[in-house]
Amino acid sequence: xxxxxxxxxxxxxxxxxxxxxxxxxxxxxxxxxxxxxxxxxxxxxxxxxxxxxxxxxxxxxxxxxxxxxxxxxxxxxxxxxxxxxxxxxxxxxxxxxxxxxxxxxxxxxxxxxxxxxxxxxxxxxxxxxxxxxxxxxxxxxxxxxxxxxxxxxxxxxxxxxxxxxxxxxxxxxxxxxxxxxxxxxxxxxxxxxxxxxxxxxxxxxxxxxxxxxxxxxxxxxxxxxxxxxxxxxxxxxxxxxxxxxxxxxxxxxxxxxxxxxxxxxxxxxxxxxxxxxxxxxxxxxxxxxxxxxxxxxxxxxxxxxxxxxxxxxxxxxxxxxxxxxxxxxxxxxxxxxxxxxxxxxxxxxxxxxxxxxxxxxxxxxxxxxxxxxxxxxxxxxxxxxxx
Amino acid sequence: xxxxxxxxxxxxxxxxxxxxxxxxxxxxxxxxxxxxxxxxxxxxxxxxxxxxxxxxxxxxxxxxxxxxxxxxxxxxxxxxxxxxxxxxxxxxxxxxxxxxxxxxxxxxxxxxxxxxxxxxxxxxxxxxxxxxxxxxxxxxxxxxxxxxxxxxxxxxxxxxxxxxxxxxxxxxxxxxxxxxxxxxxxxxxxxxxxxxxxxxxxxxxxxxxxxxxxxxxxxxxxxxxxxxxxxxxxxxxxxxxxxxxxxxxxxxxxxxxxxxxxxxxxxxx
Numbered sequence: 001x002x003x004x005x006x007x008x009x010x011x012x013x014x015x016x017x018x019x020x021x022x023x024x025x026x027x028x029x030x031x032x033x034x035x036x037x038x039x040x041x042x043x044x045x046x047x048x049x050x051x052x053x054x055x056x057x058x059x060x061x062x063x064x065x066x067x068x069x070x071x072x073x074x075x076x077x078x079x080x081x082x083x084x085x086x087x088x089x090x091x092x093x094x095x096x097x098x099x100x101x102x103x104x105x106x107x108x109x110x111x112x113x114x115x116x117x118x119x120x121x122x123x124x125x126x127x128x129x130x131x132x133x134x135x136x137x138x139x140x141x142x143x144x145x146x147x148x149x150x151x152x153x154x155x156x157x158x159x160x161x162x163x164x165x166x167x168x169x170x171x172x173x174x175x176x177x178x179x180x181x182x183x184x185x186x187x188x189x190x191x192x193x194x195x196x197x198x199x200x201x202x203x204x205x206x207x208x209x210x211x212x213x214x215x216x217x218x219x220x221x222x223x224x225x226x227x228x229x230x231x232x233x234x235x236x237x238x239x240x241x242x243x244x245x246x247x248x249x250x251x252x253x254x255x256x257x258x259x260x261x262x263x264x265x266x267x268x269x270x271x272x273x274x275x276x277x278x279x280x281x282x283x284x285x286x287x288x289x290x291x292x293x294x295x296x297x298x299x300x301x302x303x304x305x306x307x308x309x310x311x312x313x314x315x316x317x318x319x320x321x322x323x324x325x326x327x328x329x330x331x332x333x334x335x336x337x338x339x340x341x342x343x344x345x346x347x348x349x350x351x352x353x354x355x356x357x358x359x360x361x362x363x364x365x366x367x368x369x370x371x372x373x374x375x376x377x378x379x380x381x382x383x384x385x386x387x
Numbered sequence: 388x389x390x391x392x393x394x395x396x397x398x399x400x401x402x403x404x405x406x407x408x409x410x411x412x413x414x415x416x417x418x419x420x421x422x423x424x425x426x427x428x429x430x431x432x433x434x435x436x437x438x439x440x441x442x443x444x445x446x447x448x449x450x451x452x453x454x455x456x457x458x459x460x461x462x463x464x465x466x467x468x469x470x471x472x473x474x475x476x477x478x479x480x481x482x483x484x485x486x487x488x489x490x491x492x493x494x495x496x497x498x499x500x501x502x503x504x505x506x507x508x509x510x511x512x513x514x515x516x517x518x519x520x521x522x523x524x525x526x527x528x529x530x531x532x533x534x535x536x537x538x539x540x541x542x543x544x545x546x547x548x549x550x551x552x553x554x555x556x557x558x559x560x561x562x563x564x565x566x567x568x569x570x571x572x573x574x575x576x577x578x579x580x581x582x583x584x585x586x587x588x589x590x591x592x593x594x595x596x597x598x599x600x601x602x603x604x605x606x607x608x609x610x611x612x613x614x615x616x617x618x619x620x621x622x623x624x625x626x627x628x629x630x631x632x633x634x635x636x637x638x639x640x641x642x643x644x645x646x647x648x649x650x651x652x653x654x655x656x
Contacts (some may be wrong), residue, residue: 075555075559076559077555077558096558097555097558097559098558098559098560098561098562098563102559103559103560104555104556104559106552106555106556107552108550108552110550110552110553110555110556112553112556112557112571113553113575114574114575123557123560123562123570124560124561127560127561127562127563127566128561171556171560172559172560175560175561
């Protein structure tokens with residue numbers, strides 16, 4: 001998988017289309033009102049979730065949000081306090097881990113240190129009591145899949161971190177599970193390897209068509225890998241959607257903030273239109289008509305969010321009805337090569353962050369500290385945030 | 388702060404001298420052709436021949452070995468089970484008390500362990516008629532009892548440092564609980580069990596106090612025989628015996644060290 005040809009293949013998700021929007025489709029994994037309470041805390045609080053065949057579903061959240069507990073309940077290491085879990089229409093809630101058609105890749109990889117790479121991969125097949133010849137064949141197939149054929153006889157302590165990760169992956173996939181669970185699959189790898197492995201994982205999933213459920217705390221990892229993301233906080237899902245949906249249409253401040261930077265303005269609702277709400281920003285008094293699918297009662301306090309890359313920065317005022325415009329002074333800027341990030345102090349005194357692509361080739365900065373600028377954004381880009 | 392190397396080396400030399408000169412002196416005197424221990428009377432090996440003809444010592448040595456092997460094996464089995472239970476059963480009621488009680492024999496004065504076991508054996512005999520007499524059996528039981536604690540501690544610390552997800556991974560891959568213990572847990576704690584066994588073996592071979600309390604007539608272990616001989620004055624025979632013991636132990640350590648080295652080489656080769 002390391003050869004560049006394969007990385008350059010167009011990435012298509014093995015999950016065709018958007019089955020979660022298609023009512024005729026039946027979900028492959030059904031988590032129904034599952035809770036897990038420990039003696040003094042509720043780790044997972046009445047969670048329901050449908051995952052479709054062939055999806056690469058990501059559960060995203062900070063530490064202690066209950067995502068690992070949910071994964072462990074899917075694997076069978078923790079019994080849920082209440083609720084049921086179905087896979088392919090079979091109730092697996094009370095099934096022990098060794099009987100579930102699910103395999104897991106552990107965060108620590110958990111490669112057996114006293115077995116060679118090939119023995120590690122063969123372990124699950126031996127427990128399945130497959131014929132020797134078939135085990136051999138499948139081990140070879142798996143070794144080839146993760147490009148470890150030359151390392152078959154090595155012991156885990158003679159492998160690098162990335163190779164151990166691939167052993168763990170091959171071992172989990174060798175049993176051809178219906179669902180593969182991945183617990184922070186890339187967390188233990190360094191940055192470069194992580195990016196490469198990310199593409200390998202997607203290619204692999206694409207080729208095999210196995211349903212993947214990934215747990216991670218890294219929003220970038222979640223966005224690049226997933227068909228859909230469920231954002232988890234304090235034991236419940238706060239938003240579930242495609243990477244685009246959770247990034248561009250976050251339901252609240254927490255989700256918006258979790259996926260990158262966002263400028264947030266406090267505002268008051270002053271009216272409702274067709275699929276829009278009209279609000280007034282507290283600091284500047286600017287009126288904005290922002291897109292929103294449901295009506296909000298007048299006088300409600302809400303927040304308006306705008307992503308830094310949606311803001312335009314210029315020395316001259318842009319023209320056009322659709323723009324919301326404000327003025328300010330460049331207080332700070334950071335040059336990243338491909339883009340610049342500006343911190344602009346608006347005339348009302350608050351700091352607004354702007355990220356701008358460097359379209360022009362120029363060694364000089366286009367804008368300098370203390371430059372007077374106009375900030376503008378397309379009203380369509382205003383996100384109404386509840387709470 | 389910089390210490391002069393001369394100072395460091397002389398301290399090192401002093402430390403080693405303190406440890407090994409008595410042993411070398413003893414080994415040297417085992418070849419001394421004189422009845423008097425402190426007077427050099429020329430080189431001889433006659434004490435070794437005398438030793439080999441001394442049935443009392445040979446019998447005691449054999450008995451000691453027998454007791455040590457049996458009690459070390461029993462202690463390893465029981466201690467491993469105890470270690471597994473302590474590590475795996477989670478937070479059950481009274482866990483702290485139990486783990487304290489398992490470790491207690493480590494700090495208990497031997498005199499007390501010995502005396503209490505003697506009292507136990509006597510009252511057992513009165514109540515059930517068993518053990519009919521005290522001897523090799525009772526010493527073996529006594530040694531198993533206290534050596535078990537050492538094995539449990541060694542095994543438990545190995546288990547505590549083991550990645551719990553290894554066992555979960557095995558279970559996830561289709562291993563039933565019994566398979567998981569057999570395929571994963573045991574191979575990984577075998578080094579700890581081996582060192583526990585060696586520890587138990589050494590402790591048993593070495594023990595004088597508990598054996599003296601729990602043994603009976605006609606069953607004297609090697610330390611007991613040596614101790615009773617020394618009470619009548621150190622004879623070169625005892626020196627010869629000690630030299631042999633040291634030779635055997637050194638050989639064992641050398642073989643073990645060589646094996647470890649070989650393993651490390653093959654792991655990195």
